[in-house]
Amino acid sequence: MNGSTLCLGAHLERFKRKPEYMGTVLILAIVLLNILMQGTAFFKPETMQTLFSTALPLVILTMAQVAVLISGNIDLSTGITMSFVNVFAVMMPKNQPWLPMWSAYVIAFLLAILVGFVNGVLVGVFRIPPMLATYGMSFIIRGVNLLISDRPQGNVPRELWRVYQGNTLGIPNSLFLLVLLVLAWQYIRGCQATKEMYALGGDEKATYLTGISTVKTTIRAFTLSGFLVGIAGLAWTLMLASSQPISGDVKTLQSIAAALIGGVLITGGWGTMLCGVLGAFFMVLVNNATSYMFTQFIPSLIPGFSVSTYYQDFAGQIITMLGIVLTIAVSNNAKRRVNPSPARGRKGESEAK
Amino acid sequence: MNVRRLKSTLSDTSVMALVLAVALFFMMSALRPEAFSLTSVATVLANSSLLLFASTGQMVVITSGGIDLSTGAIMSTTACLAVEIMKGNHSMLIPVILTCMAFGFGVGLLNGIGVAYVRIPALILTLCTSTVLTKFQPIFTGAYPRGTVSPQFAEALSRRYLGFVPGFFVYAMAFYILVVLFLTRTQYGARLNLVGTNFAASVLSGIRARRITMLAYAFGGLMAGLGGVVGAGYFRQLQIATFDSYTMQSIAAVVVGGTMLSGGKPSYFGTFTGTIMLITLSLFLSTINTAVPIRNIIMGAMLIVLLIIYNRRPAVRQ
Numbered sequence: 069m070n071g072s073t074l075c076l077g078a079h080l081e082r083f084k085r086k087p088e089y090m091g092t093v094l095i096l097a098i099v100l101l102n103i104l105m106q107g108t109a110f111f112k113p114e115t116m117q118t119l120f121s122t123a124l125p126l127v128i129l130t131m132a133q134v135a136v137l138i139s140g141n142i143d144l145s146t147g148i149t150m151s152f153v154n155v156f157a158v159m160m161p162k163n164q165p166w167l168p169m170w171s172a173y174v175i176a177f178l179l180a181i182l183v184g185f186v187n188g189v190l191v192g193v194f195r196i197p198p199m200l201a202t203y204g205m206s207f208i209i210r211g212v213n214l215l216i217s218d219r220p221q222g223n224v225p226r227e228l229w230r231v232y233q234g235n236t237l238g239i240p241n242s243l244f245l246l247v248l249l250v251l252a253w254q255y256i257r258g259c260q261a262t263k264e265m266y267a268l269g270g271d272e273k274a275t276y277l278t279g280i281s282t283v284k285t286t287i288r289a290f291t292l293s294g295f296l297v298g299i300a301g302l303a304w305t306l307m308l309a310s311s312q313p314i315s316g317d318v319k320t321l322q323s324i325a326a327a328l329i330g331g332v333l334i335t336g337g338w339g340t341m342l343c344g345v346l347g348a349f350f351m352v353l354v355n356n357a358t359s360y361m362f363t364q365f366i367p368s369l370i371p372g373f374s375v376s377t378y379y380q381d382f383a384g385q386i387i388t389m390l391g392i393v394l395t396i397a398v399s400n401n402a403k404r405r406v407n408p409s410p411a412r413g414r415k416g417e418s419e420a421k
Numbered sequence: 422m423n424v425r426r427l428k429s430t431l432s433d434t435s436v437m438a439l440v441l442a443v444a445l446f447f448m449m450s451a452l453r454p455e456a457f458s459l460t461s462v463a464t465v466l467a468n469s470s471l472l473l474f475a476s477t478g479q480m481v482v483i484t485s486g487g488i489d490l491s492t493g494a495i496m497s498t499t500a501c502l503a504v505e506i507m508k509g510n511h512s513m514l515i516p517v518i519l520t521c522m523a524f525g526f527g528v529g530l531l532n533g534i535g536v537a538y539v540r541i542p543a544l545i546l547t548l549c550t551s552t553v554l555t556k557f558q559p560i561f562t563g564a565y566p567r568g569t570v571s572p573q574f575a576e577a578l579s580r581r582y583l584g585f586v587p588g589f590f591v592y593a594m595a596f597y598i599l600v601v602l603f604l605t606r607t608q609y610g611a612r613l614n615l616v617g618t619n620f621a622a623s624v625l626s627g628i629r630a631r632r633i634t635m636l637a638y639a640f641g642g643l644m645a646g647l648g649g650v651v652g653a654g655y656f657r658q659l660q661i662a663t664f665d666s667y668t669m670q671s672i673a674a675v676v677v678g679g680t681m682l683s684g685g686k687p688s689y690f691g692t693f694t695g696t697i698m699l700i701t702l703s704l705f706l707s708t709i710n711t712a713v714p715i716r717n718i719i720m721g722a723m724l725i726v727l728l729i730i731y732n733r734r735p736a737v738r739q
Contacts, residue, residue, distance in 0.1 A: 142544070196728040197682045199488075199544075203669060204728070207721025214714035321548060334542045378559040385556045389549040396541050 087339045090395040091330040091346030098353040105357065105365045113235055119352065120240040121233045125150065125304040125316075127246060127348040130323040130330070131253070132296035134344035137327055139289035140269035140336025141191055141198040145206040146297050147320030148213065149183050151313060152176070153301020155213050158222040158311035169225075173305075177298040183209065184294015188287030206317070213313040222311040232306035245303065246345070249296075253341040265289050269336025326351045329391045331399050338399065347395075351388060358384040434679030435691030442698040449705045456708045459585035466586060467579070469700045470593035471652050473693065475664075475671035476678075477600050478644030480692045483675055484604075485637035486617040486684025487536055487543035492645045493668035494551035495525050499649030500659055501558050504568035511571035521650045522643050528554070529642015533635030543638075551668065558661045565661055570654045578654045589655055596647070601689045613637060618685030674699050677727050 083089055102110050109115065129146055136143045156176035161169045183205065190201040234241050256262055267275040268285045276282050304316060323344075324334075330347025332339030362380040446465070450457035475492050482489040499521035506520065507513050528550060535546040559565070580588040604610035615623040616630045623630045652664055676682060677698060678691025702723060706716040 190725060190729075194729045196725065197676075200673070200676060200682070200728055201725060203673075204721040204724035207717050207724065209721075211714040211717030211719075211721065214717065218714070321552070325545075325548070325552075328545055334545055376559075376564075378556065378564075382553070382556040382560055385553050389553055392545060392549055393535070393539070393541060396545065397539070400540065 087331040087333075087343050087399065088346060089331065090398040091343050091350065094329065094350050094391055094395070095346050095353070098350055098357060102353060102357050102360070105360055113240075117233065117235055117240040117242075119356070120246070121242040121307055123349060123352040124242045124246060125300050125307055126319055126322060126326065126352065127345055128249065128296055128300035128303055129319055130326040130344040130348040131249065131341045132293040132300060133320075133323045133327045134330075134332050134339060134341055135265075135293040135296060136198075136289055137324075137332050137334060138269050138336065138339060139265045139286060140272065141286065141289065142324070142334070143184075143187060143202045143290065143293055144199060144320055145183065145187060145202040145209060146293065146300075146323060147316045147318065148206045148209045148314065149180050149294070149297045149316075150301040150304050150319065151316030152183070152209050152213050153180050153298055154305045154308065154316065155216045155311045155313050157302070157305050158224060159217040162222060163216070173302065177302060180298030180301055181291060181294040184290045184292070184297060185287065187294070188290030191290065192283040192286035206320075210314055210317070217311055217313050220310060220312040220315070224305060224309045229306045229309040232303070242303070245299075249299070250341060250345060257340065261285075261288060265292075266337050269338070271337070322351060323348070325388060325392060329388070329395050331395055333396075333399050350391060354387050354391075355384050358387070434677075435688050435694045438678055438691060438694035438698040442694065442701040445698075445701045445705045449701075449708050452709050461704065461708070463581060463585040463587055465697065465700055465704055466590040467655070468704070469696050470587065470589040471648060471655060471664075472667060472670055472674060472696045472700060473593045473597055474644055474648030474651065475667045476674040476692050476696050477597050478641035478648070479671040480675045480680060480687050480689075481600070481604070481613070481637050481644070482543075482641040483672070483680055483682060484613055484617045484684060484687040485634050486620065487634065487638065488547065488672065488682070489529075489532065489638060489641045489645075490544065490547040490668050491528065491532060491551040491554065492641065492648075492671050493665040494554040494662070495528055495642055495645035496649035496652055496664035496667055497662045498528075498554045498558055499524055499646045500653035500663060501562050501566045501661070503650045503653045504566050504570055504659055505562055506568075507570050507574075508568040509571050511573045514571060514574055518647070518650055521646045523646075525642040525644070525646020525649070526639050527642070529639040529645070530635065532642065533638030536638060537631040537634040547638075551665075555662050555665065562661070566659045569657065570650075574654045575657060578651060589651065592651065596644075597693060600644070604687070604689070609633070609636070614685055614687070616684075617687075670699060673724055677724075 129150055132146050133143060153176040156179065157173045160172040160175075161167050187198075187202050187205055190196050190205070191198045194201075232242060236244070264275070264280050264285045265288065267278070267280060268282055268289070272282060275285070301316075305311070326347035327339070327344045328334060328347065329350050330339065330343030330345070332343050332347075358380050359377075362375060362377075362383070446461075449461075475496060479489055479492055502521055502524060503517050506517050532543075532547050532550055535541045536543045578587070578589040578592070582588065582591065604613065612623070612628050612633050615626070615628065616633045620630055623633075648667075649664065653659055656663065674695040675692050676695070678693070678695025679688035680686070680691060702720070703716075706719055711719070
């Protein structure tokens with residue numbers, strides 16, 4: 069990314085073809101906008117801490133979505149599964165006193181992986197369209213969540229969420245978790261198994277013909293996603309410090325949008341976890357910027373200016389939509405430049421998505 | 422011969438959906454004898470009508486090889502529009518219906534242009550449209566819709582013919598049949614089928630495939646826009662995003678009826694039976710008094726089981 073100054077131009081040219089290019093540009097733009105409006109207040113440790121700890125569940129959830137999108141599938145059950153981890157971990161020790169608290173967290177995490185695995189089986193073995201299989205799954209999990217607890221309640225021990233929402237040397241603790249996950253991804257990215265996931269998303273038929281088991285690869289992608297959803301659920305629990313049975317459901321669509329803004333292609337085989345992280349932060353920062361703009365910045369320029377929060381939501385949504393459209397156009401272009409031949413021959417097919 | 426005919430009937434998804442619906446209805450009657458009445462038939466028909474508007478539009482879009490996730494949002498928006506413009510004034514009925522259809526058509530056209538010409542994946546674009554529309558509703562209604570439709574319009578929809586056929590159902594069926602005739606009898610319908618089945622082949626055969634695709638979305642939007650108005654007339658009490666759940670329900674109805682998500686070859690009768698089936702299932706679950714969580718679990722499990730039986734994608738090797 070930031071090689072020697074001599075070949076900076078060449079580096080830039082190569083970076084333009086990477087999936088992360090558009091996400092990086094967008095996030096720089098939105099950070100710049102935030103700095104322009106808020107000045108140095110944006111970099112205060114408390115601001116950063118709140119920003120990272122509230123954004124992290126969405127960020128990890130987006131990473132989970134990226135894992136599935138890479139393999140050419142989609143998962144509509146991630147958000148509600150995240151809520152499931154939350155509800156299970158917080159409410160089970162209360163409902164079943166014999167269950168120690170730490171084990172509820174572990175079991176909830178393992179169950180999230182199981183949900184991912186089952187999704188993978190439904191899509192891979194039974195060949196149900198992924199969108200509908202995971203949609204059906206989201207209904208089942210929603211029901212289970214409501215069975216465990218039908219309303220927001222419960223609480224998480226103070227020591228636990230204080231760690232998550234705290235700082236170490238001025239750096240938010242939640243940031244460490246994120247860095248850890250991204251590093252882990254960089255490590256597994258080069259593995260055979262991950263490459264097979266990319267191949268599956270790029271061209272299912274060709275992947276099958278090279279002798280890779282498409283079924284196993286699909287299951288692997290969904291299981292990896294389940295693993296990340298489990299972590300997102302734990303982060304969500306620590307962020308909420310209570311249990312909310314269904315509030316995570318809206319995050320599913322947000323995470324898909326975030327992944328696409330980051331530069332992941334929904335047709336599969338294109339994008340990295342870093343794309344997801346960038347996209348998710350873009351979404352969070354857009355909301356941050358629009359709310360600041362409408363509540364503080366514009367009123368400071370035009371005295372007496374006040375509108376309802378609906379305009380704020382609407383403006384944020386429009387910016388997000390423009391970001392998505394822009395990124396898709398750029399990603400389509402970049403993918404075509406990286407591997408020109410197969411994409412052109414199968415125009416009709418890629419459009420069917 | 423008879424056995425063979427029976428076999429082919431059993432493998433016909435659209436007929437099976439209807440059989441399942443009837444079976445569910447009788448199961449419900451067995452468990453709750455008081456539910457075995459013309460009133461519950463009327464309830465099924467009335468509730469199916471609104472979904473039928475949504476799923477007919479959805480079917481057209483799915484036939485083109487895409488998907489429309491903004492159906493529910495368009496319905497909610499036009500429902501809000503309808504009550505805001507109408508405010509109980511019956512003379513406004515025709516202008517309101519036309520406005521809402523135009524609105525739905527316009528939104529659908531934007532979707533279509535984005536998908537067909539800008540080549541944004543349908544899933545994403547319509548998802549974005551849907552969120553933008555949802556955020557748009559509170560702006561023009563001012564937090565929540567206050568108006569109502571005219572009492573005459575509401576009465577016309579809930580009137581019962583022959584004791585159990587709601588007026589709503591009559592209108593829904595009329596539109597549904599019109600659309601099916603349009604898709605089966607016109608050149609456009611035949612072209613749409615080809616575009617959905619094989620995009621590249623349709624381009625090679627000289628069809629303006631992109632325009633056909635674009636119009637499919639516009640048409641889906643139009644149906645959703647109309648659905649919103651009649652939905653507002655039937656339910657009367659409205660909130661923001663009242664009909665958002667119809668997006669996924671309409672997709673499920675179309676798919677359960679036997680239309681493949683990959684495009685082409687729509688099952689016209691199946692869309693109707695799939696709609697009836699989904700509504701009967703939800704009525705069944707609410708009649709036998711299951712709690713909401715259990716109802717969710719059964720809905721999800723049923724959807725997955727039905728898909729496993731009827732709507733599997735072909736294996737890679739084929």
